[in-house]
Amino acid sequence: MGLIFDAFWRAVAYCLHPRVVALSFLPLVLMVALSFGLGYFFWESAVAGVSAWLTDNELLSLALNWLDKVGAGGLRAVLGPLIILFLATPVIVVLSLLLVGWLMTPAMVTLVSGRRFPSLEKHKGASWWGSLWWSLVSTVMALLALMASLPLWLIPPLIMVLPPLIWGWLTYRVFTFDALAEHATVDERKLLFARHRHQFLLLGVASGYLGALPSVLWASGAMFIAMAPLLIPLAIWLYTLIFAFSSLWFTHLALTVLERLRAQDQRPKPGYAAAQAAVRVRAGTIADSDAVTDVPAGGAATTPALPPPAGDKRL
Numbered sequence: 001m002g003l004i005f006d007a008f009w010r011a012v013a014y015c016l017h018p019r020v021v022a023l024s025f026l027p028l029v030l031m032v033a034l035s036f037g038l039g040y041f042f043w044e045s046a047v048a049g050v051s052a053w054l055t056d057n058e059l060l061s062l063a064l065n066w067l068d069k070v071g072a073g074g075l076r077a078v079l080g081p082l083i084i085l086f087l088a089t090p091v092i093v094v095l096s097l098l099l100v101g102w103l104m105t106p107a108m109v110t111l112v113s114g115r116r117f118p119s120l121e122k123h124k125g126a127s128w129w130g131s132l133w134w135s136l137v138s139t140v141m142a143l144l145a146l147m148a149s150l151p152l153w154l155i156p157p158l159i160m161v162l163p164p165l166i167w168g169w170l171t172y173r174v175f176t177f178d179a180l181a182e183h184a185t186v187d188e189r190k191l192l193f194a195r196h197r198h199q200f201l202l203l204g205v206a207s208g209y210l211g212a213l214p215s216v217l218w219a220s221g222a223m224f225i226a227m228a229p230l231l232i233p234l235a236i237w238l239y240t241l242i243f244a245f246s247s248l249w250f251t252h253l254a255l256t257v258l259e260r261l262r263a264q265d266q267r268p269k270p271g272y273a274a275a276q277a278a279v280r281v282r283a284g285t286i287a288d289s290d291a292v293t294d295v296p297a298g299g300a301a302t303t304p305a306l307p308p309p310a311g312d313k314r315l
Helices: 002-015 018-023 025-056 059-067 074-116 128-148 150-154 164-181 186-195 197-210 211-222 222-224 229-265 273-284
Strands: none
Touching: 002 018, 002 074, 002 197, 002 229, 018 025, 018 074, 018 164, 018 229, 025 074, 025 229, 074 128, 074 164, 074 229, 128 150, 128 164, 150 164, 164 186, 164 229, 186 197, 186 273, 197 211, 197 229
16 A cells, blocks of 8 residues: 555646646647537437437326426426536547557656666566557447446445446556556566555555546536536546546556566576585585584584576676
8 A cells, every 4th residue: 555655646746747737738738629620510419319218208208298387497408418418528548548658658668767767677568559559449338338337327335336347447448558568568567467456456446436537527418408508628627637646646656567577587596606506516616614614503504605607698
């Protein structure tokens, strides 16, 4: 948990970096252009289609008539647009996450590694296309899980649990891979995924709950519909900032555990120096009397730590 909290406050500090703030506007511009473009061409037809479906459905029609009788008929006008926004929210979240991963994460990994880990070697264990493929496959799996869990959202407690868990799993998959793509080898990445799976998943779930915060804007109902030109860009920018923070959080943690992994691999292995000395004794390189130099209280002889032969990289 210490590593998680350390990475958390560092990610918060890095979010204030001018480069990160400037980068956050690039996904925002693309998402706003896409949203308003789709809205310009398809909004009216989509609202008309949903309204017709609500009217044709007998059960929903009875519910709407009941709302008219109790004086809440105004909800009929905003129900169609709210359903469309509700259905569009997962698409906005996924696209925001992917755009942050593709457009911001590589630059933020470079920023973090240059400032905190300048000596960490880059082994380039994954290409940009590999990262793209990994993100797309993970996104398809998350969307399938999201659609399969939709009936369970009718149970009040589960709607507060299932979506953040699915978004958290997707965030963990995408940002962990992207954070390690430049520096880790394939074997190192697989090892870190397995060894620190629970830590990365915890970060993902926390990011999933943070990513649900902009959805509060959808709950403003008619006011949101009236102020959509202002609130939609604001919500998209909040998604972008939250995922940028999550990417930095994953990057700090991932590069820290990668650095520790390589430091552990470079430590002398137990008994390695003694084995090397024994080999040299048998080869006649050093005298047997020089190989055994110290006898501790237990009576076991020890050998001096000799440098490994040329080309050995274990030390």
